[in-house]
Amino acid sequence: MVLSYREALNQAMCEEMRRDSRIFLIGEEVGHYQGAFKVSKGFVEEFGPQRVVDTPITEAGFTGLAIGAAMAGLHPIVELMTMNFGILALDQIVNNAAKIHYMSGGQLSVPIVIRGPGSAAHQLGAQHSQSLEAWFCHVPGLKVIAPATPHDAKGLLKSAIRDNNPVIFLEAQLLYGTKGDVGDGEYTIPIGVAEVKRAGHDATIVAYSKMLLLALEAADHLSREGIEVEVIDPRTLKPLDLHTIVASVKKTGRLVIVEEGWRFCGLGAQIAESVYAAAFDYLDAPIQRVTGEDVPMPYSRPLEDAAIPDKARVIEAVKSLCGTQ
């Protein structure tokens, strides 16, 4: 079955909510409006306003409320209209959701999914275009997932909902309309397992979320020039499946990491450090990173384009490693 990324998310939540009455969806415009991006289309009609809870614009308040509800045995899904607004809920996410299990010596749990779209999406300006995965990945006690395809989005969201820990589920607004086969019937994808999205032997690209699509386009292009790139999507950013990445790097000897977030202290820096520690002797060249620029996202189209990775920069990075430039 071919679904859009948006429909895949909808289906994942719908199937899980039918299965388990402890699950409820809460956030701005998730009910009567059908979701700011229509991810929860049809939900309030099927599940009612008690389980599809429209909130005022109060991210700290409703995220904290959902964390409290999780402590009492419910399984909330918090939809942040965009992950940028998660900054308003960061105290709740970092100080409460991530720490309560540990601080209580394992007495309390916070089974919650906090999800929503992030990253640049055609000139939304500096406050609505951020890729904040590194912030969340930095915090012990959180799992962080950033799927790129409808298939992965559905399977991983179902796993996230069933997980007994706080899970940050990062979507990308520009992925919502992308389509892909999700197969028929129910399935889940385990958290913490990467996937080789394209096999190759000359170099490895690690890319996640929207950047995976860029990496695959670059790989297609490079293939026509005789360079076969292996593309790996970690899918889960924390816990990171380092094993799959390292196995590929041992084969190719070259690694490019593509991320849309800011370069300084970005997730790629951590992946590179981990790969250096595990496979330094296998590397034929220093790891290359293709990242967002260290600037607030500008509005103007050419400036925005210049601030985020594009296909040409990924191709250039691979070629520089392969000595063909």
Next chain:
Amino acid sequence: MPTMDRVDLLHLYRQMLLIRRFEEKSAEMYALAKIAGFLHLYIGEEAIAVGAIAALRPDDYAISAYRDHGHCLARGSDPGHVMAELFGKATGLCQGKGGSMHLVDAPRRFMGGYAIVGGHIPLATGLAFATKYQQLDLVTVCFFGEGAIPSGQAHEALNLAALWKLPVIFVCENNRYGMGTSSERAIALYADVAGTARSYGIMAERVDGMDVLAVRDVMRKVVEQARAGQGPFFIEAMTYRFMGHSMSDPAHGHYRTKAEVEEHRKRDPLLLLKQTILSNNLGAETDFVQLEREVGDVVTAAVKFADDSPFPTPSALYTDVMREE
């Protein structure tokens, strides 16, 4: 004046006395470096925790801020396990991972102490949201100081609680100072903190927080109403902290005078209840001597338990970061 029962009143006195003597001993242990970090004493405010929690059922939820020893002990937690937590021992309530500010006793529905001012108030609304969702006739009591009132999270939580008519009772322990800043210098409506809640349409009233019976009476009334679905409620309990904000802050100094502290000590909640018991011929001096002896033994045993207990082993460092199953 409601009917007074000797056993009942002596029990309330015993609970307040336990908190008082437990905390005096904690201060001693702090001076001996058996306890480190922050230690915020509740001395002077005992009538609020004891009176409020006396109005609850064992399965109701209670949650507090960082000045939480009193609430935890009033909920019935074992003093030995509380003291062991302050000592950072493996036998502590939270296996030494929480400390003074993060006591949790899940089986007693004490859902924790939280140390970001205002940050636990949304959690309380979430506990209440959950019990309503689960169609249970439970209430949640949330304790915090008046210093939390100007915080955004408090307002977000009050609005959500009122909007969704949640069975939560906000108990504001108004001790007149947020650390060293008097409420006159911090809260626009300092003369009527309960008015903050009223502005959200929450029924609110002020009570003498030094009078354990007054606190219990008003709590019995609002707990019953909240249980019947008429919540939320807000109680402003007027009190006074006899000690400094924490162990590094003297009881009086640059922000309040010795005379002011002495004046408030005349209305010590233990003294007031003792006078009530004696003047109503419900007890004699010998009863209080007996209670002192019993409580003294309990506190001595708690210290011995904590002292004799082992520290956590290094292997505990990584347990309970994530819930495994």
